[in-house]
Amino acid sequence: MAVINRIAGFADEMTAWRRHLHQHPELKFDCFETAAFVEERLKDFGVDEIHPGIAKTGIVALIRGQGDGPVIGLRADMDALPITEETDADYASVKPGVMHACGHDGHTTMLLGAAKYLAETRNFAGTVALIFQPAEEDGGGGGVMVEEGIMDRFGIGEVYALHNAPGFTEGGFYTTPGPLMAAVDTFHINVKGVGGHGAMPHEARDPVIAAVGIVQAIQSISSRNHYALDDLVISVTQIHTGSAENIIPETAYINGTVRTFDKKVQAMVMQRMQEIVDGMGPAYGVEAELNYEVWYPATVNDPAKTAFAAGIARQVAGDNMVIDDAGREMGAEDFSYMLEARPGAYLFLGAGEGAALHQPGYDFNDDIAPLGASFFARLVETAMPPVEGR
Template identity: 75%
Template sequence: MPVINRIADFAADMTAWRQHLHTIPELEFDCHQTAAFVAERLREFGVDELHEGIAKTGIVAIINGQGDGPTIGLRADMDALPIPEETGLAYASTHPGKMHACGHDGHTTMLLGAARYLAETRNFSGRVALIFQPAEEEGGGADIMVREGILDRFDIAQVYALHNAPGHAEGSFYTAPGPLMAAVDTFEIHIQGRGGHGAMPHETIDPVMAACGIAQAIQTIVSRNHYALDDLVVSVTQIHTGTVNNVIPDTAYLNGTVRTFDPAVQKMVMRRMREIVAGQAASYGVTAELDYQVGYPATINDAAKTEFAAEVAREVSGAANVVGDGGREMGAEDFSYMLEKRPGSYLFIGQGDSAGLHHPKYNFNDEIAPVGASFFARIVEKAQPVA
């Protein structure tokens, strides 16, 4: 079946919701206006339970189906990014320096559309838990919601989520069983040397050269310390040091990201980075402190749930528009915390041609919102049919 007719009927409402949300982007856990708008819509739809203030601004809404059965969880993220918007849209961000550059306004809208339909029809057994989550981009809101007990409190048995994908055909889907997105770690390296005149480097302990040496040596972790067919990314993304052209500074700073799938590879990177930083510091005569921060774990889809989700996607968008074994990528996603505790699946929905994610000219494609809402609704109806 294509887009559900009833959801198509209120597609214009979904566009209005999404474009309003686009005007009020909020960061991390401070999604107060967004959560208030979501809660207001859910009350209008007549959900059976509305639980607010989870992970500060997160929401879980419960819709009861017909008869007994398990609870299925559907999740959407609500937060935006600290990026000045450059779209020129009539509904552009009204919050300076913040914008929905990743489409979470669209994700929230798709789940609201599914909520409206499910609350009207209730053509399923058991319950559906609608999870509106803050702080996906930064802060690990999914982890906090899990720690605050939503999976056990609402007896959620399985979980699903969607993310839009620029550059993929509008309304198409792709996913993969098993590892889908990488674990993400962050590292910072603080180097202390002794500054001085740029014309007299022999009187200094140069942290700039140490920073260059460390940055280059770190790359050997990928090229020389792991099996070439194991996915691994180590990227130095910042080097800050110095102020003027004739002064060698006292300090330097590096930071970057590590992406892995295998915990053993992650541990190897941590060990080698400690060894490299210590060794390079000794060779250059500086002191260096490594701060390695373990972040979101790898997003690992349950194989059976992913096969099921891909089949539902084929019903909505057609078999030719769904790839169920699309491989994995090095991006990261905190829905991983929910998938660590419950079986489920994370899928991408094609956005069509647009600016890329996290770009100041990005804008969610409203045409795909009814497709995503139909997918969410059919997941519930197929997973928990009425007896």
């Protein structure tokens, strides 16, 4: 691994930042302590401008190089997850029921490491826009930052981001041009019937039977209403109803997720789900209502920017440590909003063996942080080389 020497020199400092952030996780847009910590570090580094309070607790900071040039955006997410930590680390979360189970503490640290190096060396012509965003896990903070105008306000022309990947070779990079991760939607279905005694179902209108019928029909969308080679996932993940074995309840609730890449497939799912709910209600003599929420769009890498970023990854990690045609997956990511606004690329950085993301035993691998910081730094220096003679 070709970690930049200067970044390797403050690797222990980066570990200390990461573990501090790990101990103090915050949810959604309420990343106040995290943003304050980030802002304090950026001031210490001597960046040129710090703009806090974007999307409530997001920050954009600018580092200017040697002369005029383009503006490259580098993004890290800051929020944690509502999970009780089970790592037994001496730096474990001090907040009950909240932990960094996805490595956003490490992502923030990698970008801070790149910021420290770039603010010291400024071996580039142009400007780096450091984007620290809240609410990636829930709330679409990346989309809110775009809506609040960061791309135009700071003149950002292209954007890049990294995400750690447990279970993938430590220090290896993987990505793909074009669609990388799916769009994600959520659906809620409320069924209202007439409750009654479990021994007298003829006097009730059973929402449980209706809910079961609706769920079974929804599962037929994937198997009977779409082309098998078009990626689609529909998962019913919650059914809540009832209170006792001898009571037919009055209501039932169904919840789940939809993952797509093609907007036509997404529209088909929305239409079929509405038709199913509208038809099943009268069929079972109950009222049924669908609330379909369109969330993050698909994460789509710009092919040229992806090829460039993969080349930088090879410089940092070595040719045999980069896969640039890894294919797409059904997870989702709100960096998609930034990639809709500007060309760029999203890459995964292997973290080696360990607990998977979103598990209570997960912990970010501090050994890969200098590599991620070096990737960001080399990307900037290669994309915006300083003008000769300056």
